[in-house]
Amino acid sequence: MTTRSKGKSTQSDQNKIAAIQKHLNNRVFLLDASLIDKPSDGDIQIISLRNPSNEKSTKYLYAKEKQQFFELLSFSEEHRSWFANDTVYPDGNLYITSPFDPLFLALYYIRRNSSDRCQPIDQTIVDEDFTNTHLIADVMTVQQMSMIADQKGDASLKAFKYNESKALIWLSLKCEKLAKSLKESHFHIGAKSINYIKTEKVGNESQNDGEYLSYAYGIIGDYITLELCEKLSDKLGLEKMKPAMAGKRKSLIELENNTLKRIKSEENFATANMLETVSPSPPPPKEKKVSAKELKMAKAATGTKSISSFFMKK
Structure with missing residues (x-):
């Protein structure tokens, strides 16, 4: 009786895990129309490659027929899921492909x-x-x-x-082209509000160009090693910005929610940890507040001996 009920319980747990895994394998992708226009079997693959910046495993999408790579990004938001075909899918991330x-x-x-x-x-x-x-x-x-x-x-x-000289020229042209595209699209850069920028007069045009170039440099820098990034900074004349960039170049896996994240290569391609229950960490102990009376008593006792000192062997 005990063995039979235990077997049923184990089978039930396995069915639940299989159902969860089935839901986890369903995700929402935002793809270019060319990728889904009569694709052949095995044409689109999700592969793992070494990230050229941090050397960690990163997911990319590869279109075999077009021989084209796409960077695979995910937009995550807290407490989000998808409802499709009368089913709720717990992985609420939106996966986006970007030409790479x-x-x-x-x-x-x-x-x-x-x-x-x-x-x-x-x-x-x-x-x-x-x-x-x-x-x-x-x-x-x-x-x-x-x-x-x-x-x-x-x-x-x-x-x-x-040839490092050629490589730095190619990277410089990438930065300049990206900076020009950002400027022409009126991409907002800086901590000021957009409304404020619209009303203020544009003063130094070269300074604005420099801001766009440094921003473009930060984007391109996420695809090359830190050593090459520093050499590119010298090539562009942005030596003074090295300390600031050092803080900016952090792994995208550490970014908060509501941001685009590169998808790291993990077991089951996402969230195996969703099947485990994580116990909450205990709250830190509260600091004991010292009352004014206790402070006065401590001050009065300064320089006096403990009563136990009178009973010590001399």
Whole structure:
């Protein structure tokens, strides 16, 4: 009787876990129309690659037919869920895909593996910890690689050696182009209110350009190593901003809710910890308040001996 009821309980728990896992596997994605226009089987893949900035595992979306990478972001909000097809899905995150230049990924590997020697792309862009790294080498063209490296030997070999001067020029152009786009779209930068900025007169135009450039530099800096980020700062003439950027370059996994987060590679691609109950931490002990009377008594006792001192052996 006991064994039978225990077996039923175990089966019931497994069914509940399976139901929860089924809900967790349903998520809402915001995709580009080109990605869902008659896709073939296995065309769209969610893969894990090494983040070129912090070297941690990060999720990307790869469109095989288009040979295009997308950065996978999530917009999370507290106490949020989705209601679809008469079902409530507990994962209320909104997953967003953003086109991503794979040359940032290639830059990390060629800078690490081909700084002092020339070798083919398929031998440069390799990573034992990430099996899908070869996809980066598959989509790289000679024209793209020539922006950050020098081609050596026979053209059919596609062998390159890292050129830091080229890489910094390419990154500088990325920053300048992004800064121009932000300015033309009237993107708001700064702590002042938008209404206040509209009413005030624009004083120093070059100063505004510098603000947009530094903001663009902060965005591009999230896709390169800290060492290369500092060299880019020198290239753009933003040396004075290094201390400020050091505080800005924090992992997106530490950001609060209501922000866009890069999706880290975790077990079950999201929230296995939703199946566990976390016990709340005990509240910190309250500090005992000292009354005015106790303060006066302590002050009066200053310099006096304890009564036990009279009974000590001399």
